[in-house]
Amino acid sequence: MDVFLPGPGAQIHDLNPTTFPPVGLFWTIQIADDRQGDNGNGVDVNLGTGGAVLEVSNAPIFDYGDINNALFGGGPAPVPGTVSCKVEWQGVHQRVNIRNTDPVFGGFAGEFIRNAAQMQWTATVGDFVFESDALGTSSSSFAEIGHERNGVFFP
C-alpha cells in the first residue's frame, strides 16, 4: 500500500511484507488459502468471466515510509504492522496470449485478460489505523489476470 499526501504530495506510508533489503522474494508472502472457510483468505479466479478475488487478513507488514527507504534503507526504521485487503478484478477488456522469450523481461508464457480492479483495505501500524473507502470507490490504472508458466514450466 502506498499512501501519499494529497495532490502531488510526498509518499508518507509504504507498506510491504518484506524485510529489508528486499533482495529475495520480492514483497511476496504465502497466504493460507481458505476462501471457503471463515476468514476468506485466498484467491478465486474465473478466467471465463475475467473475475478474480484476492483476500488477505492480517498479513504482517512493515511501514517503510516511502519507496526510497523500502528499497535502499537509510531512513527511519520500518514500523511493523498488519494489513488486510480485498482486491477484485472484473471484466474482459482484452485477451492476450503471451510467449515472452526476451532475456530480460521474459521467460514465461501465458494467457492473460487485461481488465480492471478495485480494492479496499485496512491496516494497523504503530499508533495509526488505516481504513480505505469502499471497494467501489477505487480504480485501477492497469490490471490483468491470467494463467502463466515460467522457469521449468516454460514451454
Place this chain on the structure above:
Amino acid sequence: MNYRAIAALKASNPTRVDNIESPVPVGEVRPGLSRRQFTRAAAGTAVVGAAIGSALWTPVIAAPKGAFAPVPIPGGSPFLGGSYHVFGPAAFDPIDAEPITITNFDGFAGLAYVSGMVTQTNTKTGEKARYPFVDSDMRFMQGNFRGTDGRIHQATFGFI
C-alpha cells in the same frame, strides 16, 4: 510498489537507481554515494533523519507456519537496476514483462495498480486525516511451483 514513487525516485537520482549492482546491505555505505547523500538527493530536501544501523532493523519472518520457499524469478527490472526480483508491467517495464515474482511456476496470476482514498486515524489522539493511496501494486500467484527443495508444491501467494 508504486511507480509514481519509483519514477520520482529515479528522476531524483537516476545514476543511483541505474547503477545498482546489489541493494545496499543494511549498515553498508557504498563508495561514492552514501545512503545519507542518496536520501537527500531522492527527497530533494535536507537529510531525512540519521542513518539507522542494522541492529535496529530486526528481521521478522512474515511467512506463515509450514511455509516452503519458492524461488524468486532470476531477473529484475532494469529500471530498478536489475537486482530486485520484480518487474513493473505497464508501469516502468513493457506491458508484456513478467508479472509474477516466483519462478518455476505454473498457475494463476493477477496484477493491479489500484488507487483510492484512505482514512488514517491516530489511535492516541483520535486525529483523522484523509489521504490518497496511489497505484498500489497488488498481485497474486496461485498454483504449482518448484521450491528450493526441488519438489513441486501447491500454494497461494500475495504480493502486497
